[in-house]
Amino acid sequence: MKLEGALYPWRFRLVLALLALMVGAISWRIVDLHVVDHTFLQGQGDARSMRHIPIPAHRGLITDRNGEPLAVSTPVVTLWANPKEMLGSRERWSDLARALGQDPKAFAERIEQNSNREFLYLVRGLTPEQGQSVLQHKVPGVYSIEEFRRFYPAGEVTAHVVGFTDVDDRGREGVELAFDQWLAGVPGKRQVLKDRRGQLIRDVQVTKNAKPGKTLALSIDLRLQYLAHRELRNALVENGAKAGSLVMVDVKTGEILAMANQPTYNPNNRRNLQPAAMRNRAMIDVFEPGSTMKPFSMSAALASGRWKPSDTVEVWPGSLQIGRYTIKDVSKTEGRILDLTGILINSSNVGMSKIAFDIGGESIYNVMQQVGLGQDTGLGFPGERVGNLPNYREWRKAETATLSYGYGLSVTAVQMAHAYSVIANGGRSVPLTMTRADRVPDGTQVISEDVAKTMQGMLQQVVEAPRGVFRAQVPGYHVAGKSGTARKATVGAVGYTQNAYRSLFAGFGPMSNPRIAMVVVIDEPSKAGYFGGLVSAPVFGKVMAGALRLMNIAPDNLKAEEQAVAQNAAKKGPL
Structure with a gap:
């Protein structure tokens, strides 16, 4: 092409060349996208129409x-x-x-x-x-x-x-x-x-x-859970109580076999749910355990070597003055002088305090700590409380006495059940678990076996002696335990609430080979009475009786011929 009169003909040619190059590049890109590299456009189309829907997993x-x-x-x-x-x-x-x-x-x-x-x-x-x-x-x-x-x-x-x-x-x-x-x-x-x-x-x-x-x-046995739930609910109705908890532990494996609380709620329908009903009181509520701690104070006395079961203590006149503080026995004892078993049977605060003064508060603290009181249970349950086990640089008489008979510390029902399982297991502590154990875990000897065996016999007398807690007895079986009645501390203030008590019973059985440890806590009974032996002990007896039969454990408190029949039936298994 000849450009007539153009001052700069090379510029025109340059523009034409550039336009030709651009057209060529666009043409090549079109061919590339549609023929050579067609996945790009396909991906863009899919991005506007292809979706990923989640598949739910149960x-x-x-x-x-x-x-x-x-x-x-x-x-x-x-x-x-x-x-x-x-x-x-x-x-x-x-x-x-x-x-x-x-x-x-x-x-x-x-x-x-x-x-x-x-x-x-x-x-x-x-x-x-x-x-x-x-x-x-x-x-x-x-x-x-x-x-x-x-x-x-x-x-x-x-x-x-x-x-x-x-x-x-x-x-x-x-x-x-x-x-x-x-x-x-x-x-x-x-x-x-x-x-x-x-x-x-x-x-x-x-x-x-x-x-x-x-x-x-889980380690829970639904049959035992139903049994515990039913008896605990009935106890609250019969005694006009505010709340209650029951914990059952396998002393050999540390498995929690049942854990019931009242009041409760229906998790399938939570429309009218009251927040207070959601509390797992067995793990969350802490309280002073009262006389249920005396077996551990007594264990410290036996372990010290300064005391043996036949030793006696004068408890007359049923009170003991420590400065401005007076220790009193709640009920009249069967004599002026009691041996160590008698102190437990009569639940004598005076007798327990005198023994504690002799062995010192530190030794009692050590035993309570070794059996898991004031310690994390390791269950990892949401909201679980640890409680409080006080330790003093100088153990004065008032602190020593109150600790010996279950005041001045706070525990949960689960911790109590674990502590009693240690005595039932010959002084051997195994960790608690909420999941089914496939084998018996390795335990730790925290109380000497001799002391634990002696305490088992003494606690058996607490239930079976003439002045014992007869309401906790189980037909056909020897069982052991200790009742307790603790005043409720005032919330937000110093001191105790007037006429507000917790009734407790902790024990284990059967005595021939202890398998189950159990704790019953009834909060603020208001009808027939409030003593642990009156309110909580019957619940222990009924639930323990049902549990031993459901677990097909042979009776150990029958006549010789009846016991032989029962053992044969146990070998054959349940019908």
Whole structure:
């Protein structure tokens, strides 16, 4: 081309060359994207239509030690809506509201208020059948999500142990919270194609399989749990009590076989739940244990070598003055002088204090610490309290005396049950566990076996002696234990509440080979009386009797021929 009259013809040629290069580059890019490297455009298209939908994973099953389900996950349907899409079908809102069981007017107001949103829950936790009946109305903008909901077959019986999950299936109380990572599943992913309205076009593939949570077998025996729950509830009604707890421990393995609390709640229906009913009092409530601590003070005396069971102490006139502080025996003792067993049978504060003055408060503190009082139980239960076991640089008489008969310290019912299991297990302490133990754990000898065996015999006399706690006796079995009655400390002030008591009984059996340790705590009985031997001991006797039979443990308090028959029956197993 000849450019006539152009001052700079080379510029025109340069522009044409540049335009040609640009056209060539664009042409090459088009060919490259459609022929050579076509995956880019395909990926961009997929990004606008391909979606990943989560595949829900159910939580692990919680069972008792025998495989009975305590918490199971059931599939449910959650319905949600896109209010922006629903605005075009107002005439169908009333039918949808009625299908959901909601007021049409309130439903319409809710949609209007959230009209600028693209996601709104309509209802959660419907059964698949209920969800399908709503979806059949085919209202534009209404969609469903597959989820799982927790169901608790034992209901209020195991509520404080198992706990519950929230609406998003995360553990919020009890074992559900303590073992949340173990129980929680890992959701999967499913790849699908959707149009611009979000409608599902095609299910492409599963890109990641859902991984369900792991099964958890607790140490709880549901049969014993039902038994403990029933008797504790009856005791509260009979005595007009405010609350109560019962803990049962296998002394050989440290497994918690039952843990009941009253009042309780239904984890399947928490609409009218009272916060106070949610407290696992056996682990959370701390209290002064009263005379139930005397066996450990007595163990310290025996371990010192300065005392033996036949030694005597003068307890007359039933009171002891220490400065401005007076120690009194609650009930009249059977004589002016008592031996060590008699001090336990009569629950003499004066006799126990005189022994404590001789051996010193430090030795009593050491025994109580070794059996787990004032120590973390290691259960890892949410909200569990440690209690308080005081230690003084200088042990004065007042502190020594009060500690010896169970005041000035605070414990939980679980700690008490563990402490008594040490005596029942020949002075050997095994760690507590809420999960089923597959083997007997290694224990630690914290009290000499001779002292523990001696204490077993003395505590057996506390139950079986003429002046003993006869209401705790179990037909066909020898059992041991100690009652206690403790005044309740005033909340937010110094001193004790007037006419407010806790009734306690702690013991174990059978004496031929102790298997079960148990603690019963009744809070503020108000009818027949408040002494531990009157209120809590009968609960111990009834639950222990049922537990020994359910566990098929041979009786050890029968005549020779009856005992032989019972042992043969035990070998054959339950019918």
